[in-house]
Each structure stands twice: as C-alpha cells, then as structure tokens.
Amino acid sequence: MALWRSRENFSPEDWAWINEASTIDSAFERQDIVLGIVEYPSFEENKDFGLDRKVNGKEYYMHKTQPPPKKRESIPIWDLVIKDMYVRNEFGKKKYGVALQANNGRDSLQDAYEEALDLAVYLRQTIEERKTSGKLI
Secondary structure (H helix, E strand, O other): OOOOOOHHHOOHHHHHHHHOOOOHHHHHHHHHHHOOOOOOOOOHHHOOOOOOOOEOOEOOHHHOOOOOOOOOOOOOHHHHHHHHHHHHHHHHHHHHOOOOOOOOOOOHHHHHHHHHHHHHHHHHHHHHHHHHHOOOO
16 A cells, blocks of 8 residues: 555554555554554544554553443432533523523534533643643542
8 A cells, every 4th residue: 555654654563554454544544643643543443553552652541441430439420410510500590691592692503612622621631631640630
C-alpha cells in the first residue's frame, strides 16, 4: 500500500501494523497515530492501539483497559446527577425568571455546543493533571 510518509519514519513493528489496515484512510490514520499527530483514533480497527504499546514513550490514556467498577457504600451517581439537575433548574428559574422551555427564542444547539466545548476543556484539564500528578484524582 503506497502511503504518504516513507517507511524510514517508522519502526518495522509500526510499519507492519500500518500496512495491516483494511482501508487507505485507516492506514493514513495509523501513520498519524504512530507519529503522535492523532491521539484518539476514529476508525474502529485502530481503537485498540495503545492497549499494549507506546508511541514515542507515551501511553494513550483513552485506550487503557479498566477494571469493572467496585460496589461501594455511597450515594449512587444517578441520584447525585438528578439532584444537581433539580438545583440547576431552580437556579435557571431564578436567574431567567422562567424554566427552560422549547421555542424560547434562543438557539439551543449553539448553547449546547458552547457548553460541550467548556466540558471538553475541563475534561482535558483533568486528564493532563492526572498525567503530571501520576495519580487518579
């Protein structure tokens, strides 16, 4: 398979993995994964990358396997989220004078997208903090 980067850029092990890709697009993504350009693969066949390998000495957090959750004696997370939603609804009603409703004159897709961007930033911050602290926070 002819690819856009030369074989000399890759170890024999990585080159073999790249050439096992089922499509040219997946092979391109594999090249970018090995070179550290892509951290989180989009092709299903590439998603297991990082389970037993490193790229340039770096392990990929998103692809580590996790043990099943342990049963704990604590409040279920669903209950906490439902309580948070109730509190957030009350906050919104006080701030805006009305509960959130459909057709309220705002672009809910834009609002949700901006909230998702904020979430992504906070999630990435936590991932970086875990890397530098060497522990789960």
